[in-house]
Amino acid sequence: MQPAISVLGMGRMGSALAHALLKAGYPTTVWNRTADKAAPLAAAGAEVARSVRNAVDASEIVIVNVSDYAATQSLLRDGAVAAALQGKLIVELTSGTPDGARETQAWAARHGIGYLDGAILATPDFIGTEAGTLLVSGPTDVFEQSRAVLGALGGNVQFIGEDPGLANALDSAVLALMWGALFGALQAIAVSRAEAIDLDMLAKQWTATAPVIEGLVSDLIRRSAAGRYAADGETLSSVSPHYGAFRHLIDLMAARGIDRTITDGYEAIFRRAIDAGHLHDDFASLSQFMGRSESP
Numbered sequence: 545m546q547p548a549i550s551v552l553g554m555g556r557m558g559s560a561l562a563h564a565l566l567k568a569g570y571p572t573t574v575w576n577r578t579a580d581k582a583a584p585l586a587a588a589g590a591e592v593a594r595s596v597r598n599a600v601d602a603s604e605i606v607i608v609n610v611s612d613y614a615a616t617q618s619l620l621r622d623g624a625v626a627a628a629l630q631g632k633l634i635v636e637l638t639s640g641t642p643d644g645a646r647e648t649q650a651w652a653a654r655h656g657i658g659y660l661d662g663a664i665l666a667t668p669d670f671i672g673t674e675a676g677t678l679l680v681s682g683p684t685d686v687f688e689q690s691r692a693v694l695g696a697l698g699g700n701v702q703f704i705g706e707d708p709g710l711a712n713a714l715d716s717a718v719l720a721l722m723w724g725a726l727f728g729a730l731q732a733i734a735v736s737r738a739e740a741i742d743l744d745m746l747a748k749q750w751t752a753t754a755p756v757i758e759g760l761v762s763d764l765i766r767r768s769a770a771g772r773y774a775a776d777g778e779t780l781s782s783v784s785p786h787y788g789a790f791r792h793l794i795d796l797m798a799a800r801g802i803d804r805t806i807t808d809g810y811e812a813i814f815r816r817a818i819d820a821g822h823l824h825d826d827f828a829s830l831s832q833f834m835g836r837s838e839s840p
Protein backbone atom coordinates (compact mmCIF):
# COMPACT_ATOMS: atom_id res chain seq x y z
CA MET A 545 0.00 0.00 0.00
CA GLN A 546 1.23 3.48 -0.82
CA PRO A 547 2.22 5.45 2.31
CA ALA A 548 0.27 8.61 3.07
CA ILE A 549 2.26 11.78 2.52
CA SER A 550 1.75 15.31 3.75
CA VAL A 551 3.16 18.34 1.99
CA LEU A 552 3.60 21.63 3.86
CA GLY A 553 3.77 24.64 1.57
CA MET A 554 1.62 25.10 -1.52
CA GLY A 555 3.69 27.67 -3.35
CA ARG A 556 4.65 27.05 -6.97
CA MET A 557 7.03 24.23 -6.09
CA GLY A 558 5.07 22.67 -3.22
CA SER A 559 1.95 22.53 -5.42
CA ALA A 560 3.91 20.75 -8.16
CA LEU A 561 5.26 18.24 -5.62
CA ALA A 562 1.76 17.51 -4.29
CA HIS A 563 0.33 17.13 -7.80
CA ALA A 564 3.11 14.65 -8.67
CA LEU A 565 2.40 12.60 -5.55
CA LEU A 566 -1.31 12.49 -6.36
CA LYS A 567 -0.54 11.48 -9.94
CA ALA A 568 1.62 8.63 -8.62
CA GLY A 569 -1.28 7.44 -6.46
CA TYR A 570 -0.07 8.52 -2.99
CA PRO A 571 -2.76 9.56 -0.52
CA THR A 572 -1.74 13.19 -0.13
CA THR A 573 -2.56 15.77 2.50
CA VAL A 574 -1.60 19.39 1.94
CA TRP A 575 -1.33 22.46 4.11
CA ASN A 576 -0.54 26.06 3.26
CA ARG A 577 -0.34 29.18 5.42
CA THR A 578 -2.58 31.02 2.95
CA ALA A 579 -5.39 28.49 2.79
CA ASP A 580 -6.86 29.33 -0.63
CA LYS A 581 -3.67 28.22 -2.43
CA ALA A 582 -4.55 24.63 -1.46
CA ALA A 583 -7.86 24.73 -3.39
CA PRO A 584 -6.44 23.39 -6.72
CA LEU A 585 -4.93 20.46 -4.82
CA ALA A 586 -8.25 19.72 -3.14
CA ALA A 587 -9.85 19.70 -6.59
CA ALA A 588 -7.17 17.23 -7.73
CA GLY A 589 -7.95 14.86 -4.87
CA ALA A 590 -5.75 15.95 -1.95
CA GLU A 591 -6.95 16.24 1.62
CA VAL A 592 -6.51 19.76 2.94
CA ALA A 593 -5.33 19.94 6.55
CA ARG A 594 -6.59 22.75 8.74
CA SER A 595 -3.31 23.03 10.62
CA VAL A 596 0.31 21.88 10.46
CA ARG A 597 -0.45 19.56 13.36
CA ASN A 598 -3.34 17.96 11.41
CA ALA A 599 -1.12 17.54 8.36
CA VAL A 600 1.57 15.85 10.48
CA ASP A 601 -1.02 13.55 12.08
CA ALA A 602 -2.27 12.45 8.65
CA SER A 603 0.97 10.89 7.35
CA GLU A 604 4.19 9.09 8.19
CA ILE A 605 6.15 11.19 5.71
CA VAL A 606 6.04 14.99 5.84
CA ILE A 607 7.53 16.88 2.90
CA VAL A 608 8.31 20.54 3.60
CA ASN A 609 8.62 23.09 0.81
CA VAL A 610 8.40 26.67 2.02
CA SER A 611 10.53 29.76 1.33
CA ASP A 612 13.45 29.07 3.67
CA TYR A 613 14.54 27.14 6.74
CA ALA A 614 13.36 29.93 9.07
CA ALA A 615 9.83 29.31 7.75
CA THR A 616 10.29 25.55 8.26
CA GLN A 617 11.38 26.20 11.84
CA SER A 618 8.34 28.37 12.54
CA LEU A 619 6.12 25.48 11.40
CA LEU A 620 7.81 22.50 13.02
CA ARG A 621 9.49 23.75 16.19
CA ASP A 622 6.31 23.94 18.13
CA GLY A 623 6.15 21.49 21.03
CA ALA A 624 2.95 19.75 19.90
CA VAL A 625 4.04 19.50 16.26
CA ALA A 626 7.48 18.18 17.21
CA ALA A 627 5.89 15.58 19.49
CA ALA A 628 3.51 14.50 16.69
CA LEU A 629 6.48 14.12 14.33
CA GLN A 630 8.25 11.63 16.61
CA GLY A 631 8.95 8.38 14.72
CA LYS A 632 7.97 9.98 11.38
CA LEU A 633 10.11 11.22 8.51
CA ILE A 634 10.64 14.83 7.46
CA VAL A 635 11.81 15.35 3.89
CA GLU A 636 12.98 18.96 3.77
CA LEU A 637 12.88 20.15 0.14
CA THR A 638 13.10 23.85 0.97
CA SER A 639 16.25 25.48 -0.41
CA GLY A 640 18.87 26.32 2.20
CA THR A 641 22.46 26.17 3.30
CA PRO A 642 24.46 23.03 4.19
CA ASP A 643 24.70 24.20 7.80
CA GLY A 644 20.95 24.85 7.90
CA ALA A 645 20.33 21.24 6.85
CA ARG A 646 22.83 19.91 9.41
CA GLU A 647 21.25 21.94 12.18
CA THR A 648 17.73 20.80 11.21
CA GLN A 649 18.87 17.17 11.11
CA ALA A 650 20.39 17.54 14.59
CA TRP A 651 17.12 19.05 15.89
CA ALA A 652 15.13 16.20 14.30
CA ALA A 653 17.46 13.57 15.80
CA ARG A 654 17.01 15.11 19.27
CA HIS A 655 13.24 14.72 18.85
CA GLY A 656 13.32 11.15 17.48
CA ILE A 657 12.32 12.29 13.98
CA GLY A 658 13.80 10.84 10.76
CA TYR A 659 15.27 13.39 8.37
CA LEU A 660 16.27 13.61 4.73
CA ASP A 661 17.35 16.86 3.12
CA GLY A 662 16.78 17.46 -0.57
CA ALA A 663 17.57 20.13 -3.12
CA ILE A 664 15.43 20.49 -6.21
CA LEU A 665 17.39 21.23 -9.37
CA ALA A 666 14.32 21.87 -11.46
CA THR A 667 11.52 24.31 -12.05
CA PRO A 668 7.98 23.23 -11.10
CA ASP A 669 7.14 22.13 -14.67
CA PHE A 670 9.84 19.42 -14.41
CA ILE A 671 8.46 17.93 -11.19
CA GLY A 672 7.00 14.46 -11.72
CA THR A 673 8.72 14.11 -15.10
CA GLU A 674 11.67 11.90 -16.08
CA ALA A 675 13.92 14.96 -16.31
CA GLY A 676 13.10 16.21 -12.79
CA THR A 677 16.34 16.28 -10.75
CA LEU A 678 16.39 15.98 -6.98
CA LEU A 679 19.55 15.74 -4.86
CA VAL A 680 19.07 13.99 -1.52
CA SER A 681 21.33 13.56 1.51
CA GLY A 682 20.87 11.82 4.86
CA PRO A 683 21.01 8.24 6.17
CA THR A 684 21.38 5.73 3.33
CA ASP A 685 18.78 3.32 4.73
CA VAL A 686 16.19 6.08 5.13
CA PHE A 687 16.85 7.20 1.56
CA GLU A 688 16.45 3.64 0.27
CA GLN A 689 13.13 3.27 2.12
CA SER A 690 11.93 6.56 0.60
CA ARG A 691 13.26 6.00 -2.92
CA ALA A 692 9.87 5.21 -4.46
CA VAL A 693 8.21 8.30 -2.98
CA LEU A 694 11.10 10.53 -4.08
CA GLY A 695 11.00 8.89 -7.52
CA ALA A 696 7.44 10.15 -7.93
CA LEU A 697 8.83 13.71 -7.74
CA GLY A 698 11.33 13.30 -10.56
CA GLY A 699 13.03 10.65 -12.66
CA ASN A 700 16.52 11.80 -11.72
CA VAL A 701 16.74 11.38 -7.93
CA GLN A 702 20.37 11.24 -6.79
CA PHE A 703 21.61 10.21 -3.36
CA ILE A 704 24.55 12.51 -2.60
CA GLY A 705 25.75 11.17 0.76
CA GLU A 706 25.02 10.74 4.46
CA ASP A 707 26.05 14.25 5.52
CA PRO A 708 22.66 16.05 5.43
CA GLY A 709 24.34 19.26 4.21
CA LEU A 710 25.62 17.75 0.97
CA ALA A 711 22.46 18.19 -1.13
CA ASN A 712 22.32 21.92 -0.35
CA ALA A 713 26.08 22.27 -0.89
CA LEU A 714 25.92 20.70 -4.35
CA ASP A 715 22.79 22.72 -5.13
CA SER A 716 24.71 25.95 -4.39
CA ALA A 717 27.60 24.82 -6.59
CA VAL A 718 25.23 24.12 -9.50
CA LEU A 719 23.45 27.44 -8.95
CA ALA A 720 26.85 29.16 -9.19
CA LEU A 721 27.15 27.60 -12.64
CA MET A 722 23.63 28.68 -13.57
CA TRP A 723 24.14 32.30 -12.50
CA GLY A 724 27.44 32.36 -14.34
CA ALA A 725 25.45 31.65 -17.49
CA LEU A 726 22.56 33.98 -16.66
CA PHE A 727 24.75 36.95 -15.67
CA GLY A 728 26.89 36.22 -18.71
CA ALA A 729 23.74 36.51 -20.79
CA LEU A 730 22.94 39.87 -19.18
CA GLN A 731 26.42 41.03 -20.12
CA ALA A 732 25.95 39.79 -23.70
CA ILE A 733 22.58 41.55 -23.94
CA ALA A 734 24.18 44.83 -22.79
CA VAL A 735 26.98 44.50 -25.37
CA SER A 736 24.50 43.59 -28.14
CA ARG A 737 22.25 46.55 -27.36
CA ALA A 738 25.20 48.96 -27.25
CA GLU A 739 26.35 47.71 -30.68
CA ALA A 740 22.81 47.57 -32.15
CA ILE A 741 22.92 43.78 -32.58
CA ASP A 742 19.50 42.20 -32.88
CA LEU A 743 18.86 40.04 -29.79
CA ASP A 744 17.45 37.33 -32.08
CA MET A 745 20.93 37.12 -33.59
CA LEU A 746 22.43 36.79 -30.10
CA ALA A 747 19.97 33.98 -29.30
CA LYS A 748 20.99 32.20 -32.51
CA GLN A 749 24.71 32.40 -31.61
CA TRP A 750 23.98 31.14 -28.10
CA THR A 751 22.38 28.03 -29.55
CA ALA A 752 25.36 27.53 -31.86
CA THR A 753 28.04 28.04 -29.19
CA ALA A 754 26.31 26.35 -26.21
CA PRO A 755 27.90 22.93 -27.02
CA VAL A 756 31.35 24.57 -27.22
CA ILE A 757 30.80 26.25 -23.84
CA GLU A 758 29.49 23.00 -22.37
CA GLY A 759 32.68 21.27 -23.52
CA LEU A 760 34.85 24.00 -22.00
CA VAL A 761 33.04 23.83 -18.66
CA SER A 762 33.23 20.02 -18.48
CA ASP A 763 36.93 20.12 -19.36
CA LEU A 764 37.56 22.82 -16.72
CA ILE A 765 35.88 20.75 -13.99
CA ARG A 766 37.74 17.56 -14.97
CA ARG A 767 41.14 19.29 -15.13
CA SER A 768 40.54 21.07 -11.81
CA ALA A 769 39.62 17.75 -10.18
CA ALA A 770 42.88 16.25 -11.44
CA GLY A 771 44.96 19.38 -10.69
CA ARG A 772 46.13 19.46 -14.32
CA TYR A 773 46.91 23.17 -14.47
CA ALA A 774 49.97 23.21 -16.72
CA ALA A 775 49.18 23.41 -20.44
CA ASP A 776 49.53 20.06 -22.18
CA GLY A 777 48.59 18.35 -25.43
CA GLU A 778 44.91 18.27 -24.44
CA THR A 779 44.68 21.92 -23.41
CA LEU A 780 41.84 23.59 -25.27
CA SER A 781 42.98 27.09 -24.43
CA SER A 782 45.58 28.61 -22.12
CA VAL A 783 45.00 31.75 -20.04
CA SER A 784 46.75 33.95 -22.62
CA PRO A 785 44.20 33.86 -25.50
CA HIS A 786 41.31 34.04 -23.01
CA TYR A 787 42.82 37.17 -21.48
CA GLY A 788 43.51 38.72 -24.89
CA ALA A 789 39.88 38.25 -25.96
CA PHE A 790 38.70 39.45 -22.56
CA ARG A 791 40.66 42.69 -23.02
CA HIS A 792 38.82 43.25 -26.34
CA LEU A 793 35.53 42.92 -24.48
CA ILE A 794 36.71 45.40 -21.83
CA ASP A 795 37.80 47.90 -24.50
CA LEU A 796 34.40 47.62 -26.20
CA MET A 797 32.57 48.04 -22.89
CA ALA A 798 34.73 51.06 -21.93
CA ALA A 799 34.09 52.67 -25.34
CA ARG A 800 30.32 52.20 -25.03
CA GLY A 801 30.09 53.01 -21.30
CA ILE A 802 28.73 49.57 -20.34
CA ASP A 803 28.63 48.65 -16.66
CA ARG A 804 31.73 46.63 -15.71
CA THR A 805 30.75 45.42 -12.22
CA ILE A 806 30.91 41.79 -13.27
CA THR A 807 33.90 42.00 -15.59
CA ASP A 808 35.91 43.84 -12.88
CA GLY A 809 35.64 40.55 -10.94
CA TYR A 810 36.88 38.57 -13.96
CA GLU A 811 39.76 41.03 -14.35
CA ALA A 812 40.79 40.55 -10.70
CA ILE A 813 40.91 36.75 -11.08
CA PHE A 814 42.82 36.94 -14.38
CA ARG A 815 45.35 39.35 -12.80
CA ARG A 816 45.95 37.17 -9.76
CA ALA A 817 46.67 34.17 -11.96
CA ILE A 818 48.81 36.07 -14.47
CA ASP A 819 50.81 37.83 -11.72
CA ALA A 820 51.49 34.40 -10.22
CA GLY A 821 52.96 33.24 -13.54
CA HIS A 822 50.07 31.27 -15.08
CA LEU A 823 49.64 33.20 -18.36
CA HIS A 824 50.61 30.17 -20.44
CA ASP A 825 49.01 27.53 -18.22
CA ASP A 826 45.67 25.90 -18.92
CA PHE A 827 42.62 28.08 -18.15
CA ALA A 828 41.90 25.60 -15.33
CA SER A 829 44.86 27.13 -13.42
CA LEU A 830 42.46 29.99 -12.53
CA SER A 831 40.54 27.59 -10.28
CA GLN A 832 43.43 27.93 -7.81
CA PHE A 833 42.58 31.63 -7.42
CA MET A 834 38.83 31.33 -6.71
CA GLY A 835 39.00 29.20 -3.59
CA ARG A 836 39.34 29.98 0.06
CA SER A 837 41.86 32.50 1.40
CA GLU A 838 44.70 29.96 1.46
CA SER A 839 44.74 30.01 -2.39
CA PRO A 840 48.26 30.45 -3.85
Ligand SMILES: NC(=O)c1ccc[n+]([C@@H]2O[C@H](COP(=O)([O-])OP(=O)(O)OC[C@H]3O[C@@H](n4cnc5c(N)ncnc54)[C@H](OP(=O)(O)O)[C@@H]3O)[C@@H](O)[C@H]2O)c1
Pocket residue numbers: 553554555556557558576577578581609610611612614615618619637638639640664665666667668
Ligand atom coordinates in the same frame (compact mmCIF):
# COMPACT_ATOMS: atom_id res chain seq x y z
N1 LIG B 1 10.19 27.64 -8.10
C1 LIG B 1 11.30 27.01 -8.48
O1 LIG B 1 11.62 26.95 -9.68
C2 LIG B 1 12.17 26.33 -7.46
C3 LIG B 1 13.22 25.50 -7.89
C4 LIG B 1 14.01 24.85 -6.97
C5 LIG B 1 13.79 25.05 -5.61
N2 LIG B 1 12.78 25.88 -5.21
C6 LIG B 1 12.61 26.07 -3.76
O2 LIG B 1 11.32 25.68 -3.34
C7 LIG B 1 10.93 26.51 -2.23
C8 LIG B 1 9.58 27.13 -2.55
O3 LIG B 1 9.68 27.87 -3.74
P1 LIG B 1 8.40 28.36 -4.56
O4 LIG B 1 8.84 28.68 -5.93
O5 LIG B 1 7.29 27.39 -4.34
O6 LIG B 1 8.07 29.72 -3.80
P2 LIG B 1 6.65 30.44 -3.63
O7 LIG B 1 5.76 30.14 -4.76
O8 LIG B 1 6.99 31.85 -3.31
O9 LIG B 1 6.04 29.74 -2.33
C9 LIG B 1 6.59 29.95 -1.05
C10 LIG B 1 5.82 29.07 -0.09
O10 LIG B 1 6.40 29.23 1.23
C11 LIG B 1 5.32 29.55 2.13
N3 LIG B 1 5.85 30.34 3.26
C12 LIG B 1 6.73 31.35 3.20
N4 LIG B 1 6.99 31.80 4.44
C13 LIG B 1 6.24 31.05 5.29
C14 LIG B 1 6.09 31.03 6.70
N5 LIG B 1 6.76 31.87 7.50
N6 LIG B 1 5.23 30.13 7.22
C15 LIG B 1 4.56 29.24 6.43
N7 LIG B 1 4.68 29.21 5.08
C16 LIG B 1 5.52 30.11 4.53
C17 LIG B 1 4.33 30.30 1.30
O11 LIG B 1 3.09 30.36 1.95
P3 LIG B 1 2.00 31.46 1.54
O12 LIG B 1 1.33 30.94 0.31
O13 LIG B 1 1.13 31.55 2.71
O14 LIG B 1 2.78 32.74 1.30
C18 LIG B 1 4.34 29.43 0.04
O15 LIG B 1 3.60 28.24 0.25
C19 LIG B 1 12.03 27.53 -2.03
O16 LIG B 1 12.91 27.11 -1.02
C20 LIG B 1 12.70 27.53 -3.39
O17 LIG B 1 14.06 27.97 -3.32
C21 LIG B 1 11.96 26.50 -6.09
